Amino acid sequence: MNFNVRLKQLRQKHKLTQSELADILGLKPTAISNYESQRNEPSFDKLIALSKYFDVSCDYLLGISDAYLPVGGEVLDKDIVEFFDLYQKLDGDKAKEVRNYTNYLIYCQEHPEK
Numbered sequence: 001m002n003f004n005v006r007l008k009q010l011r012q013k014h015k016l017t018q019s020e021l022a023d024i025l026g027l028k029p030t031a032i033s034n035y036e037s038q039r040n041e042p043s044f045d046k047l048i049a050l051s052k053y054f055d056v057s058c059d060y061l062l063g064i065s066d067a068y069l070p071v072g073g074e075v076l077d078k079d080i081v082e083f084f085d086l087y088q089k090l091d092g093d094k095a096k097e098v099r100n101y102t103n104y105l106i107y108c109q110e111h112p113e114k
Helices: 003-013 018-025 031-036 044-054 058-062 078-088 092-110
Strands: none
Touching: 003 031, 003 044, 003 058, 003 078, 018 031, 018 044, 044 058
């Protein structure tokens, strides 16, 4: 996945407009639009700022790695990242349903006799 796509997904996940994200980073209002449409690329400083703001690695932003989140010093595998990305697309009620169902599956796994 390319930088422009990942940036847009992260921005939308955080419910930010392009102008709002530009303001947060101290950029011109059109900067994020230019990044997302591949007209421009961010400087190293802006890439790092984006990485810190969204709490992801620069490698993730650049599409070098699919590792979204480090957990306990380990990098999540691709299946977990894919599931996480799908989960992020759910609204609050649907996300709660997934958590409830996951808890139910764990309970069934831990109590196979029931």
